[in-house]
Amino acid sequence: MSVETVVIVGAGQAGYQTAASLRQKGFTGTITLVNGEAGLPYQRPPLSKAYLLGKLDASRLPLRQGSWYTDQRVELIHDEAVSVDRHDGVVVLRSGTRLRYDHLVLATGARNRTLEIPGSDVPEVIGMRSQADADRLAPLVVPGTRVVVVGAGFIGLEFASVAAHRGASVHVLDLADRPMARAVSEPVSRFFQDRHQSWGVTFGFGEGVTRIKETEGHVTAVVTTTGRVLPADLVVYGIGVLPNAEIAREAGLRVDNGIVVNADLLTSDPDISAIGDAACFPCAQLGYAPTRLESVQNAADQARHVAARLIGATADGYGGLAWFWSDQGDLKLQIAGLADGYEDIVELPVADEDTQKFVLCFRGDELASVETVNLPGEHMSARRLLSGASALPTPSDARSPGFDLTAWGRAIREPASTA
Amino acid sequence: MKVTFILQDQTARVVDAEPGWSLMEVAVNNSIPGIDADCGGAAACATCHVYVDSQWDEQTGERTPLEQAMLDNSFEVRDNSRLSCQIDVTEDLDGMVVEVADS
Numbered sequence: 025m026s027v028e029t030v031v032i033v034g035a036g037q038a039g040y041q042t043a044a045s046l047r048q049k050g051f052t053g054t055i056t057l058v059n060g061e062a063g064l065p066y067q068r069p070p071l072s073k074a075y076l077l078g079k080l081d082a083s084r085l086p087l088r089q090g091s092w093y094t095d096q097r098v099e100l101i102h103d104e105a106v107s108v109d110r111h112d113g114v115v116v117l118r119s120g121t122r123l124r125y126d127h128l129v130l131a132t133g134a135r136n137r138t139l140e141i142p143g144s145d146v147p148e149v150i151g152m153r154s155q156a157d158a159d160r161l162a163p164l165v166v167p168g169t170r171v172v173v174v175g176a177g178f179i180g181l182e183f184a185s186v187a188a189h190r191g192a193s194v195h196v197l198d199l200a201d202r203p204m205a206r207a208v209s210e211p212v213s214r215f216f217q218d219r220h221q222s223w224g225v226t227f228g229f230g231e232g233v234t235r236i237k238e239t240e241g242h243v244t245a246v247v248t249t250t251g252r253v254l255p256a257d258l259v260v261y262g263i264g265v266l267p268n269a270e271i272a273r274e275a276g277l278r279v280d281n282g283i284v285v286n287a288d289l290l291t292s293d294p295d296i297s298a299i300g301d302a303a304c305f306p307c308a309q310l311g312y313a314p315t316r317l318e319s320v321q322n323a324a325d326q327a328r329h330v331a332a333r334l335i336g337a338t339a340d341g342y343g344g345l346a347w348f349w350s351d352q353g354d355l356k357l358q359i360a361g362l363a364d365g366y367e368d369i370v371e372l373p374v375a376d377e378d379t380q381k382f383v384l385c386f387r388g389d390e391l392a393s394v395e396t397v398n399l400p401g402e403h404m405s406a407r408r409l410l411s412g413a414s415a416l417p418t419p420s421d422a423r424s425p426g427f428d429l430t431a432w433g434r435a436i437r438e439p440a441s442t443a
Numbered sequence: 444m445k446v447t448f449i450l451q452d453q454t455a456r457v458v459d460a461e462p463g464w465s466l467m468e469v470a471v472n473n474s475i476p477g478i479d480a481d482c483g484g485a486a487a488c489a490t491c492h493v494y495v496d497s498q499w500d501e502q503t504g505e506r507t508p509l510e511q512a513m514l515d516n517s518f519e520v521r522d523n524s525r526l527s528c529q530i531d532v533t534e535d536l537d538g539m540v541v542e543v544a545d546s
Contacts, residue, residue: 048476067483069482069483069485070483070485073485084464084468087471087483088471088472088474089472091472092471092472092474095474096474320481320482320483321481321488324479324481349482349485349487351485356485356487356509358487399512400486400487400509400512400513401511401512401513401515401516402512402516403516404489404512404513404515404516404517405516408516408518430515430516433516
């Protein structure tokens, strides 16, 4: 049966991109995009960066303007999907509306893990996820505000850099022993720690939060797992996310660290795909280990893959190269590939050691990821290199004097025989 | 004011542009195919690559260092390549023509 009606649940980056790519590839059937949030689908990355700094106003957050949805015949519904009737091929919405589908794309995203400790229900304890969260935070971050950031991941550190630059005093806590421990290699962690400290941010590692003290509904202090009492006016947490997989589980689909999909991003029901933050997929770069990634790249590339499959234009499984970025102060961190389980690293020389960093991570002899700071060109060449089928440098190649990653990639692409 | 995008199939699309937005935003607001702009204008992804018609070189200004580094390592780069997220639309650009890159 050919697919005439596609319903997409979730209107974040993944859901939006599915609709956009379907139309771009010539799909002429019905597309319905179910948006559980108010307003137009919008970009999340700027929320903890430019938007919070006031450099990007709200009118620029939407992924596309309202007219786009009309022009592209994408029906945007503001409602919440509550269940899936797989037998009849119907998504049921909170309002009672029933949407029939030929194919269903679950792009339900993730929600913040919350601080479940005494005092965390005070209004000045805020997790960063939505535009509404950023709007609540912005007026609270003023010179002199004492902020405790719980979690030294991308979001926590992005927020910390913004708050420090806006004159707040910022203390960051994390149970791990270094910042961004799950995402980057140790030298890059230490580099960011140093830079944040130069902006006045202080850190407590191996330290979590046990209690938030309040007076008359306002935060006064944070009590840590090591017994310290940190005076605070504001607590911002970024301690990971939980995939929104309940609707899939209740529909009888396989769920294990997200909605489980195969290499083609199909769930255990061939009429239902799952993509983006909510999906757990066999990751080609990690030997097809079940993997769930939280990134714009992953959301957008998986959306394109599903759109191509739905119009019958793809044969291979999903194999998009993972890449990430994070803007903190004057530092642009970019990661190509996945460092998971790296065993060896090679640091390459940079022109300015205060603002740049260049680290290759290896699993065995295999180049797993390339981490750069303020080296966008090197990041792009790393992406080209890791996306291609060509020979990758080994640790000993990378350690040889004068090794140049960009030149390596170029030599592979343009063999010297052209001379 | 108007901007013309030459699409990858060589057809032209003339769209209204408003000063204050980036050329990338003008493109996405007008559903120009080939301008994906995954990173939303952070100069992190190179999916908003265009070729600026030589007549409009001066008005669009120089590549930023970040943009230069991205373009040095992108696909199908020409002398007139720009990342459209790094071009601010001003009145001076009324009538300009850009071609959407095939990358």
